[in-house]
Amino acid sequence: MNTVSESIVKDMSLAHNGHLKIDWVKEHMPVLNRIRERFEKEQPFAGLKVAISLHLEAKTAYLAKVVQAGGAEVTITGSNPLSTQDDICAALVEDGIRVFAKYNPDPAEYKEHLIKTLETRPDLIIDDGGDLITILHSERRDLLSQVRGGAEETTTGILRLKALEKEGKLEFPMVAVNDAFCKYLFDNRYGTGQSVWDGINRTTNLVVAGKTVVVAGYGWCGKGVAMRAKGLGAKVIVTEIDPIKAVEAYMDGFEVMPMLEAAKHGDYFVTVTGNRDIISKEHFAVMKDGAILSNAGHFDVEVNKVDLNAMSTSSRIVRKDIEEFVLTDGRKVYLLAEGRLVNLAAGDGHPAEIMDMTFALQAVSLAYVNEQYKNIGKKVLNVPFELDQMVAQYKLEALNIGIDKLTDEQKSYLESWVE
Structure with missing residues (x-):
């Protein structure tokens, strides 16, 4: 894949500055770094294509690189015309990720970038606000057949997904990452x-x-x-x-x-x-x-x-x-x-330490969907609680914070109806 010739970005000469930004956030995302190490060994996305639509800035770029490290061929586009950073786009192209995004495209260009991302025929999707999912379920249903499932970042996107599910029109499973404890308690607040x-x-x-x-x-x-x-x-x-x-x-x-x-x-x-x-x-x-x-x-x-x-x-x-x-x-x-x-x-989005937890949830949720898509059914599902707890535990370990654990006697007491 020649990502330079296949991508649509503003200016490849901006890549150096983009790499510096990505390197900076990487240093402040220990949970995602740990997930990356696991992905590099396990290769959960080997041979698969992943399409991502998120606010295209440094933290998102590092998530894309983590998914790529898990063996995926990654294509990414922006989820908001004014949040895309052109230097980040150029850096990702140099790193072998296909990019269709520019800062402040007109509405037609923005739509074109979304469609081109879907025309790579992804197996898995990470969406923000439901734009990719909406296009797949309406005007580009011809691109549905290969999609195994995906994960959604936002409240707005989940509302759109649940509307599709309620009407019986959702064609594959989607994990509601926004509804995970580690998302709404920390990222949203x-x-x-x-x-x-x-x-x-x-x-x-x-x-x-x-x-x-x-x-x-x-x-x-x-x-x-x-x-x-x-x-x-x-x-x-x-x-x-x-x-x-x-x-x-x-x-x-x-x-x-x-x-x-x-x-x-x-x-x-x-x-x-x-x-x-x-x-x-x-x-x-x-x-x-x-x-x-x-x-x-x-x-x-x-x-x-x-x-x-x-x-x-x-x-x-x-x-x-x-x-x-x-x-x-x-x-x-x-x-x-x-x-x-x-x-x-008008800013750089959430702090890197916050998005570390959210994007770790995105990464492990995508791996979960890929493992279980045949058994899940066409529905919106919550992040499995054990994945939520795993991300929180990784965060505590990165902070060098320890917590107590229940003794066997305490577990037995909590599970009993008699004193």
Whole structure:
């Protein structure tokens, strides 16, 4: 395979810088390094093709190299037009991985890259948001027959998979990596919490302390965003549709109110719901002059850009990744990163130590699907608990942390109904 001639990347001369970035994250991903050692010995993907669609930056690149080390022929594309890093793409091509991705492609190019990735006829898939799976189950069903199964990274992607499963249309097993304990407890909470504010702070260069932050959605990602906003000194308001999560946010010390009321108070807005039209025309109408809008859900539909454009007399880019909209009454609101994922489109995504655990789960889940696909059935399944615990144990060992173990007597006590 000549990956240089077969790939679509912006500029191969950028590869050196990409290699430096990948080398850096490798040094901070001990769990994935351990999985790589195992894969190199066991070759779980020998002779197989793996297609990956993820945010194409250094940590993802190292996951692709780990899968490659397990014997796979790997093809990778981006899962978001603004999160792809061109130097990373070039470095992967030099490392023998086929790449179809560029930073900020137009919609037609982005779709073309996804389709070209699938046209390699993969046996296994790692997806982020469900784009590859959706194309396979709709317009390119001719590419389905060879797929054994795969793994999905995000809440949004799992919702799409479960909709397919419910309708009886899912054609192969998919592991819901997002629902593993080591994913949502750490990646969604601590990873999203830190990386969202990394993206906002480096983009705006404005203080957070003393400001009011409105967080839409109090799932694990929303909890992380709210927690870090509080740590930065902000007053935090949470909006929710789930009464249980709303009570949780209240008991965690945050104000809770509907978005229409919160819109009057917010200096910063972060949507983290996975749904559309979370902030729209009725909310723009009551916002403060200078409000800053951002999204940390998967797609750029949480902030309604159609409404925002319709209500504006003008717009302009005032700083990299900041678009200013002047409303008809003269108020200005600012949208970060085109309403796309602010932590990746305007930052580098989650810290390497966090993605170490998540991508270790992706790697071992893919190996599990490959071993068991004939027995699993066409369904969405959870990461086996023993794999979740294994990744956590590897993480503890990398941190030189020991924990207690139950004695035989303690195990017997817990399994007995008498004292």
